[in-house]
Amino acid sequence: MSPFIPVFVMLPLISFLLGLVIPAKKEKIIFWTSAVPVLMHLAFYVIFSIYWIMDGSPDLHCKGPILYKTKDSEFSIDFFYDKYSGIYLLVSAILTYLVLVFSRYYMHREKGYKRFFNNIMFFYTGLCVILFAGNLETLFIGWEIIGITSFFLIGFYRDRYLPVKNALKVVSLYRIADVLLLLGIWLCHHYFSRSISFFEINEQHRNGTALISDPAHAIIIPLIFVAIAMVKSAQFPFSFWLPRALEGPTTSSAIFYGSLSSHIGVFLLVRSFPLWDQEIWIRVLVILIGLVTSMVATLIARVQSSVKTQIAYSSIAQIGLMFIEVALGLHYLALFHFAGNAFLRTYQILVSPSVLNYLIHDQFFNYIPRQHEIDNSFWGRLKKAIYILSIREWNMDYFAYKWLWQPLKKAGGIFQFLSFRILTVLFIPVFLTGIILAYNQENIPHSVIGILPLFMISISLVLILKVFAFRGSAIQAWILTFLSQLFISLAIAFNEEFDFAQVYLYLSGILISAALGYFCLSWLKKQGEHIALNKFHGHSYEHPRLTLAFMLAILGLAGFPITPTFIGEDILLGHVHENQYLLTFLIALCLIMDGLVAFRIYSRIFLGPHEKGYHEVAYRSS
Numbered sequence: 352m353s354p355f356i357p358v359f360v361m362l363p364l365i366s367f368l369l370g371l372v373i374p375a376k377k378e379k380i381i382f383w384t385s386a387v388p389v390l391m392h393l394a395f396y397v398i399f400s401i402y403w404i405m406d407g408s409p410d411l412h413c414k415g416p417i418l419y420k421t422k423d424s425e426f427s428i429d430f431f432y433d434k435y436s437g438i439y440l441l442v443s444a445i446l447t448y449l450v451l452v453f454s455r456y457y458m459h460r461e462k463g464y465k466r467f468f469n470n471i472m473f474f475y476t477g478l479c480v481i482l483f484a485g486n487l488e489t490l491f492i493g494w495e496i497i498g499i500t501s502f503f504l505i506g507f508y509r510d511r512y513l514p515v516k517n518a519l520k521v522v523s524l525y526r527i528a529d530v531l532l533l534l535g536i537w538l539c540h541h542y543f544s545r546s547i548s549f550f551e552i553n554e555q556h557r558n559g560t561a562l563i564s565d566p567a568h569a570i571i572i573p574l575i576f577v578a579i580a581m582v583k584s585a586q587f588p589f590s591f592w593l594p595r596a597l598e599g600p601t602t603s604s605a606i607f608y609g610s611l612s613s614h615i616g617v618f619l620l621v622r623s624f625p626l627w628d629q630e631i632w633i634r635v636l637v638i639l640i641g642l643v644t645s646m647v648a649t650l651i652a653r654v655q656s657s658v659k660t661q662i663a664y665s666s667i668a669q670i671g672l673m674f675i676e677v678a679l680g681l682h683y684l685a686l687f688h689f690a691g692n693a694f695l696r697t698y699q700i701l702v703s704p705s706v707l708n709y710l711i712h713d714q715f716f717n718y719i720p721r722q723h724e725i726d727n728s729f730w731g732r733l734k735k736a737i738y739i740l741s742i743r744e745w746n747m748d749y750f751a752y753k754w755l756w757q758p759l760k761k762a763g764g765i766f767q768f769l770s771f772r773i774l775t776v777l778f779i780p781v782f783l784t785g786i787i788l789a790y791n792q793e794n795i796p797h798s799v800i801g802i803l804p805l806f807m808i809s810i811s812l813v814l815i816l817k818v819f820a821f822r823g824s825a826i827q828a829w830i831l832t833f834l835s836q837l838f839i840s841l842a843i844a845f846n847e848e849f850d851f852a853q854v855y856l857y858l859s860g861i862l863i864s865a866a867l868g869y870f871c872l873s874w875l876k877k878q879g880e881h882i883a884l885n886k887f888h889g890h891s892y893e894h895p896r897l898t899l900a901f902m903l904a905i906l907g908l909a910g911f912p913i914t915p916t917f918i919g920e921d922i923l924l925g926h927v928h929e930n931q932y933l934l935t936f937l938i939a940l941c942l943i944m945d946g947l948v949a950f951r952i953y954s955r956i957f958l959g960p961h962e963k964g965y966h967e968v969a970y971r972s973s
Contacts, residue, residue: 353413355399356430359440360479362392367472375465382455385468389451389475393444400437408434412485412550426918428492429485431549435621436482438686442693443482446610447475453701454602463507467600470507474500478611481618486548487536488921490622494532495911497612498525502950504603505596509891509958514598519954521592523756526946528582530939535575537924537935542568549622556625563626573627576619577637584616584670587644590651591747594663601700604659609666609696614689617670620677621685634678641674650741658703666696759944763820766813771827774817775834778810782837789844803845808937811838815944825882825952826872832908832948833865839941843923846934857923860916864907871901875956884952887959898957905953909946 366388373380403411415428451471458464477496484490502525506518539547542563555562563569580586585593593613597604607613620637627633645668652664669692676685726734740746769777785807788795814835818828840854840861874897875882880890891898910916920942927935 353411353430353432356411356413356432356483357415358395359392359483360430360476362388362395363472363476363479367469367476370465370469370472373465378455378459378464381465381468382451385472386448386451386455388472389444389448393441393448396437396440396444400441403432403437410550410553412548415485415489426488426921427486427546428489429548430483430489431485432483433553435618435682435686438690439482439618440479442690443475443478443611446606446693446697447471450602450606450697450701454600457602458600461600467504467507467603470500470503471603471606474504474607474612478615481615485550486546487532487539488546490619491529491532491536491921492917494615495529495917497615498522498529499906499911501525501596501607501612504599504607506954506958507599507603510889510960512887512959515887515954515958517595517598519950521596522950523947524582524589524592524751526943526950528579529946530943531575531579531582533920533924533942534935534939535572535579536921537927538568538572538575538929540925541929542572552625556628561629569627569630570633573623573630573633574636576623576626577633577640580616580619580674581640582616583619584613584674585667586616586640586671586674587647588745588747588750590644590648590664590667591744591751593667594655594657594660594744595748597659597663597700601704605697605700608663609700610693613666613670614673614693617673617677617685617689620674621682624677624680624682628680637678638675641671641678644668644671644674647745650737651744654738654741658707659700662696662699662703666692759816760820763816763818766817767820769817771824771831774814774831778814778834778838781810782834782841785838785841785845789841792845800845804842804931804934805937807838807842807845808934808941811835811842811941812937814838815941815948818948819944822885823883825884825956826869826876828884828948828952829865829868829872832945832952833861835941835945836861836865836908839938839945840923842934842938843926846926846928846931854923856915856918857920860907860910860914864904864914864916868901868904868908871897871904872956881962882956884955886962887954888956889959889961891957892961894957901953901957905949908949910942 366385370381370384373384375381403409411430411432413430413432415430417427451468454467454471458467461467474497477493477500480493480496481490482493484493502518502522505521506515508514542565552562563572582589585591593608596608599607648664648668648671652661652668655661655664669688673685673688673692676682676688726732785803788803792800812835814831818831818835821828821831837858840857844854872882875890875894881888907914907916910920924938927938929935
């Protein structure tokens with residue numbers, strides 16, 4: 352039965368590719384091209400499940416194509432199917448089909464009708480890749496697809512300020528989770544000396560074999576996966592992003608943040624559970640995270656005035672309980688809980704506009720003001736303090752900005768005195784010299800070679816910090832981001848002697864993406880358009896094809912699957928030693944910020960209200 356597993360991934364992918372070539376005005380064809388494959392997917396799953404159950408419900412493993420192979424490493428697409436995949440897929444297929452049917456009429460005559468359905472099918476493809484991933488590399492592909500589609504659907508109304516702003520806010524946290532997952536893959540490669548599959552992990556776990564015997568790895572690897580799950584499932588203190596992600600259409604909010612995408616963190620915990628099953632402190636930590644999140648999210652949900660925010664925090668509270676269930680080993684209860692919560696939240700978000708309309712009318716005709724009582728006792732003051740704190744969502748958004756992004760902006764402000772000309776004059780000769788030294792490492796003292804990786808990655812960090820706080824020309828910011836990526840590759844090249852073909856693979860994706868992005872920005876400038884990063888310009892109004900081209904450029908620069916950049920990132924990280932903590936941290940920071948800067952340039956130039964007065968301008972808040 353294993354050879355049939357790739358069909359579950361190929362069917363939605365084919366539907367997505369077909370949707371790209373259908374004219375935007377053919378709404379009926381666009382809908383059926385999306386809905387029929389999902390219905391076929393569900394029917395194929397039912398038939399497959401019957402035969403699978405009759406066969407004894409074994410775990411199925413299917414070895415996919417090898418994308419890149421060296422004597423030291425292998426990058427392959429593997430598929431895996433078990434009971435957890437089946438339950439998640441059943442819920443996902445039913446909800447996706449229902450939301451597609453609802454969206455057919457809800458999105459009727461919307462300007463981005465085709466774009467919406469293409470994004471939903473791309474999301475469903477990424478979800479299937481995650482559910483059927485046989486190893487961490489394959490799971491990362493689906494993880495990235497879901498992150499990208501989240502950005503596009505949150506910012507679906509790209510002529511408005513707030514959706515674009517919140518899309519950037521969400522993708523900022525997603526980028527942290529993406530790089531953490533890369534680091535988790537890197538650590539697993541070092542510990543297991545290969546790409547271990549989920550099938551092997553489950554088999555060893557059933558046999559009672561400890562998967563990680565080294566005490567340090569037994570703590571660090573599980574902590575990374577727990578942190579990733581916290582960000583992806585909006586657990587405290589990262590809960591604030593989920594309500595802000597509801598800026599997109601109601602139907603996409605229902606399927607993304609009400610039901611499926613927000614529960615992927617729980618699925619990751621279930622998949623990685625064998626790695627931390629015997630670590631009691633990790634299990635206690637997950638229980639505490641779930642408990643604190645459930646309590647805080649419940650308090651916030653009870654006092655919010657927005658119905659979508661109430662639903663979002665209610666869902667976060669339930670996901671916190673799922674974290675507790677997974678940590679206690681009650682996986683089937685967590686899956687049952689997931690199914691119930693997913694169906695309930697999807698229904699609530701879909702009917703929320705109608706319910707809100709009814710409640711507003713009811714309040715208008717039957718409003719009775721509450722009788723306020725002043726309670727100055729200790730418990731009364733404590734109750735009011737919790738109320739105010741919950742209204743402000745426990746200041747999670749403020750603290751994230753203060754402790755995550757503001758320090759980086761301040762650090763970038765330090766380097767603003769370095770002009771674009773000074774940076775290029777200083778660092779391009781350094782890079783060329785670095786290339787010469789990299790090819791002649793045998794002639795350089797080992798003491799010097801040991802310093803060069805940190806030196807090169809420090810230059811990369813200076814460049815990207817400069818761009819992060821930069822508000823000038825987008826072309827200059829794009830070039831500096833490209834230079835930052837070059838120095839990352841050079842830092843790893845000095846770290847260990849290996850085949851330079853791996854660096855070329857990484858650079859091929861960077862060079863193509865950088866050239867495409869530079870062409871798009873230069874063409875805009877020649878047309879007399881403004882391309883400064885001091886505000887949103889909304890050029891997607893008049894240049895939709897150029898917007899698409901630049902979007903492809905940022906995906907390549909940020910290492911989107913399955914670009915050469917993505918494969919190169921995974922392979923090059925394998926040449927960073929696990930005891931090089933500072934180098935690892937700086938590379939991870941540079942990769943996070945490179946992606947953020949690329950999305951920021953795209954958003955500021957092509958999204959938001961159009962700067963020209965003869966275009967319709969949406970309100971600042973949606």
